[in-house]
Amino acid sequence: MxxxxxxxxxxxxxxxxxxxxxxxxxxxxxxxxxxxxxxxxxxxxxxxxxxxxxxxxxxxxxxxxxxxxxxxxxFTSGSLLVVAAVTGMIAYVAVIATIGFEIPTLLLAFVWLRFLGRETWRTSIAVSLGATVVFYALFVGALDVTIPHLF
Incomplete structure (x- = not known):
């Protein structure tokens, strides 16, 4: 309902x-x-x-x-969450070529979960780490995509 x-x-x-x-x-x-x-x-x-x-x-x-x-x-003060999310994505894209995708992916997921989504610290850390590991295994390991990465 x-x-x-x-x-x-x-x-x-x-x-x-x-x-x-x-x-x-x-x-x-x-x-x-x-x-x-x-x-x-x-x-x-x-x-x-x-x-x-x-x-x-x-x-x-x-x-x-x-x-x-x-x-x-x-637009209201609640709209600032959208601005923060888009700003985070722009920063993510800007640094991924320089430092690889692992650290930016981890930080972006954490910030979105913890501060934009208001998840708990434990959930934010666990999901951010898990998502980064899964993305690494999928794109670098399984699909052999040529994206900048640290390891």
Whole structure:
């Protein structure tokens, strides 16, 4: 049984133009992904190119539906969690080539679990370590993916 949120519990709605702005951002992000994929070439750039085209397509669909859909919620202090998560991912991508994926993966998982997800210290440490070991075994051990790693 699901319950709808009480109207008073919801954040205030944003301006209807916010849907168009969000759609434009998705299209731009897709365009950046396509440009980056082209620089990688046909082999390694295939997946990023596909994701870029899907983002552009979804952004255009969002733009077409912008006037019919309900306006999105305004950014509130709770929205800062999303900003923190995206900032963490950007930092992760920025350092992975320099120090390998093990330490950034461990730290990102820990920060997301402990501080964004408010998990216990024990759970955050255990899941972060476990996820890093599983990713290492899968990508480096089993699939022999050429990603920067320490060991």
């Amino acid at each position: 699901t319950t709808e949120p009480v109207e008073e519990d919801r954040p205030p709605l944003a301006d209807p133009a916010a849907n168009l702005i969000a759609a434009a951002l998705v299209v731009v992000l897709g365009g950046v992904a396509i440009a980056g994929a082209r620089s990688l070439g046909p082999g390694p750039g295939t997946w990023p190119m596909t994701v870029g085209f899907v983002l552009v397509l979804l952004g255009l669909v969002l733009a077409a539906r912008a006037r019919r859909d309900e306006p999105p919620e305004r």
